[in-house]
Amino acid sequence: MYLEKEDVSLYYEVTGEGEPLLLIHGLIVDAGLFQETAKYLARRYKVITYDRRGVSRSRCKGENRFSIRKQVEDIRDLLDSLSIDRVYIAGASAGALIGLYFLLAYPERVRHIVLYETAMLGIMREREPETERWLEEIQTLTAQGKMNNVVLRFVRHIGSFDKRSRPRPAEVSMREMRNHDYAMKEEFPALIRLKPDLGLAARYAGKITVALGEESPDTVYVRTSRMLAETFGQEALYFPGYHNFPYDLPQEFAVCIAGVFSLNPLEQLPKGPADEMYSS
Secondary structure, three states, X not given: OEEXXXXXXXXXXXXXXXXXXXXXXXXXXXXXXXXXXXXXXXXXXXXXXXXXXXXXXXXXXXXXXOOHHHHHHHHHHHHHHOOOOOEEEEEEOHHHHHHHHHXXXXXXXXXXXXXXXXXXXXHHHHHOHXXXXXXXXXXXXXXXXXXXXXXXXXXXXXXXXXXXXXXXOHHHHHHHHHHHHHHHHHHHHHHOOOOOOHHHHHOOHHHEEEEEEOOOOOOHHHHHHHHXXXXXXXXXXXXXXXXXXXXXXXXXHHHXXXXXXXXXXXXXXXXXXXXXXXXX
């Protein structure tokens, strides 16, 4: 299905019935990251997955530039089109960062959010010289047009891959390959400049669960998760996998997500400002 907006045809899928649950993917991948997970979660939830604008089947009708404001507005408009007032959210990597920005803009619409190995590179590059060096290397290779090297360098930085993961279907792999240029030339440079207001986010800590893969090595995503958990005054949850856990072990990911939501009742928290968090 598509949500037709003035500047984008937003592809989305809805599976199951029950309380609404939105799943947000990160860079290069698309809604296919959660295809199998959605089948399990659909036993309890109305699961919404979508290709973020400019990715795979969500084609822009003009200039295809990354904007965190538009990413947040897409979520709002998609929920509105489905007559959903409040939603559970689980985001992985850059999808977790985008979900956090949605929480900051519309906290009253979020029941609870799971941030899995959040890609918060804008903040971490200021804290870690090694992360800054890696980001500079990626940007240099991109400027040189060495896109194969860029993707390989980016993927290696995620860490190990789970040997239990099933092979990707050919159609999913082809979609992801077509996403490489947009992800690394447009999304990545924008994402590494984003620095969400963590002080504001801490106000909504009761709505947030920070999670990471127990098998993941000491990547920037793991260190980000630990930093966020400390900022929010909580212990990070360890899920039984790596960075790509949602795809590698979809049933296990579904069980973890459903468990988090069942143990966290709806919090009634005050609204937050909808504009301040967009500055980078």
